[in-house]
Amino acid sequence: RRTSDTDYYEIVQSEAMATIIPGLRTPIWGYNGTFPGPTIVQNPGRTVVVSHRNGLPVPTVVHLHGGTTPHDSDGYPTDFILPDAKYGTFPEMPAMAGMPTGTDPDAGITRQTRDYIYPEQPHAGTLWYHDHRMDFTGASVYRGLAGFHITHDADERSLGLPSGARDVPLMIADRAFASDGSFLYPALDPAMHSVPGVEKSSMKGVMGDVILVNGAPWPVMKVDTARYRFRILNASNARTYQLALQDSSRRSVGFTQIGSDHGLLAAPLPQDTIQIAGAERYDVVIDFNRYKVGDQITMVNLLGSGSTAVVMRFVVARATSDSSRVPSKLSTIDAISPTPAMTRRTMKFHRGADSWTINGRVFDPTYSEADVPAGSTELWTIVSDFHHPFHIHNATMHVISRDGRAPGPYDHGWKDTVFVSQGERVQLAIRFSTFKGRYVFHCHNLEHEDMGMMANFRIT
Numbered sequence: 001r002r003t004s005d006t007d008y009y010e011i012v013q014s015e016a017m018a019t020i021i022p023g024l025r026t027p028i029w030g031y032n033g034t035f036p037g038p039t040i041v042q043n044p045g046r047t048v049v050v051s052h053r054n055g056l057p058v059p060t061v062v063h064l065h066g067g068t069t070p071h072d073s074d075g076y077p078t079d080f081i082l083p084d085a086k087y088g089t090f091p092e093m094p095a096m097a098g099m100p101t102g103t104d105p106d107a108g109i110t111r112q113t114r115d116y117i118y119p120e121q122p123h124a125g126t127l128w129y130h131d132h133r134m135d136f137t138g139a140s141v142y143r144g145l146a147g148f149h150i151t152h153d154a155d156e157r158s159l160g161l162p163s164g165a166r167d168v169p170l171m172i173a174d175r176a177f178a179s180d181g182s183f184l185y186p187a188l189d190p191a192m193h194s195v196p197g198v199e200k201s202s203m204k205g206v207m208g209d210v211i212l213v214n215g216a217p218w219p220v221m222k223v224d225t226a227r228y229r230f231r232i233l234n235a236s237n238a239r240t241y242q243l244a245l246q247d248s249s250r251r252s253v254g255f256t257q258i259g260s261d262h263g264l265l266a267a268p269l270p271q272d273t274i275q276i277a278g279a280e281r282y283d284v285v286i287d288f289n290r291y292k293v294g295d296q297i298t299m300v301n302l303l304g305s306g307s308t309a310v311v312m313r314f315v316v317a318r319a320t321s322d323s324s325r326v327p328s329k330l331s332t333i334d335a336i337s338p339t340p341a342m343t344r345r346t347m348k349f350h351r352g353a354d355s356w357t358i359n360g361r362v363f364d365p366t367y368s369e370a371d372v373p374a375g376s377t378e379l380w381t382i383v384s385d386f387h388h389p390f391h392i393h394n395a396t397m398h399v400i401s402r403d404g405r406a407p408g409p410y411d412h413g414w415k416d417t418v419f420v421s422q423g424e425r426v427q428l429a430i431r432f433s434t435f436k437g438r439y440v441f442h443c444h445n446l447e448h449e450d451m452g453m454m455a456n457f458r459i460t
């Protein structure tokens with residue numbers, strides 16, 4: 001049954017062939033056969049229903065990263081869409097008491113399909129969807145199961161920011177390739193630990209030596225002499241980047257940051273570089289008005305070396321007029337100040353011998369680390385003995401402090417993923433949504449997540 005306030009998308013998850021490295025064919029797992037998958041656009045006042053069909057040989061789970069989502073559409077790691085029966089039976093995973101999983105045809109859940117329902121989102125921002133299958137998220141995302149989900153609102157439309165063909169999502173992801181063009185992912189083949197370009201130990205996270213942007217290696221984008229809005233997402237499994245823009249004389253020209261994970265900042269923020277950990281989004285404007293046709297601007301990665309030190313290039317190809325602007329006020333962001341009444345919790349992220357733990361546990365679907373009241377705001381301190389991008393579902397966060405000091409240059413705005421460096425204590429104010437149920441928080445280094453660094457919380 002279709003309703004008029006809802007937009008419907010249909011996605012088939014399937015094996016496909018892509019040409020990523022010129023002249024070679026790469027087998028991928030794609031949403032509708034492409035990597036990245038199709039971009040889903042959610043307009044003001046609209047509900048989006050995405051009907052997914054699993055045509056892959058393994059169970060899958062779709063998570064809307066950054067979404068404010070009812071629990072049964074959030075992509076809980078054991079809420080599987082099962083593969084065709086010919087691929088065998090997959091064991092039912094344990095459920096948390098009172099939180100059933102399984103098939104429910106009335107709710108659009110059958111063995112091989114599932115309707116994910118996304119109500120209107122509270123922020124106009126850059127969300128993304130990706131696979132979230134327990135223990136296998138890293139491998140599945142690496143093979144291509146990731147796409148953008150962009151949300152708009154009316155206020156944002158009235159600002160005059162670059163739009164249409166000048167509002168461009170950029171999904172950055174590193175991959176390693178075998179000589180036949182296939183993706184190298186260590187867990188799929190232990191022999192690969194000795195392959196150049198693949199980091200030796202997958203324990204710390206898998207990194208490749210080829211930087212892809214929207215599925216293309218080190219692409220060159222032709223631009224007009226105009227402002228462009230780029231929604232930069234780091235969809236890499238484990239790599240953190242420090243992005244900078246350099247003109248042909250290698251001078252750093254900087255970005256204007258206008259948004260974070262969950263939407264626009266209060267005001268534009270000049271940034272010389274952008275540090276972006278796994279799953280973070282930075283919305284930036286680059287003004288190519290200052291250049292002439294033929295000029296080149298390179299996006300580099302100051303944390304990389306050799307092939308990973310370059311991300312992509314812009315070539316100014318056409319002189320045009322440009323009526324876009326970046327107003328000095330972008331949105332209203334209410335500050336959250338800690339109060340004594342707020343519940344405080346500490347989450348210890350720890351590296352064990354062959355696992356990654358939170359408060360001493362590897363992920364246990366039956367255990368809740370925190371029960372939080374719907375709509376409440378809590379103060380969580382993340383303590384870590386390694387560096388991790390901390391991510392939480394169905395909530396939005398402000399960074400309150402780092403090691404007791406003021407937040408850093410990349411902590412502005414509403415976030416769902418916050419980088420925690422080794423030995424650091426990061427205090428976060430977390431505002432939970434009013435959707436009740438079981439959700440997860442985890443490290444967004446996908447290999448850490450798969451090796452246990454994830455926990456449940458319940459909104460009650």
Ligand code: C2O
Nearest residue numbers: 063065132279391
């Ligand atoms: Cu982007 Cu729980 O994940």
Ligand code: CU
Nearest residue numbers: 064065066393
């Ligand atoms: Cu998420």
Ligand code: CU
Nearest residue numbers: 388443445448
């Ligand atoms: Cu981690």
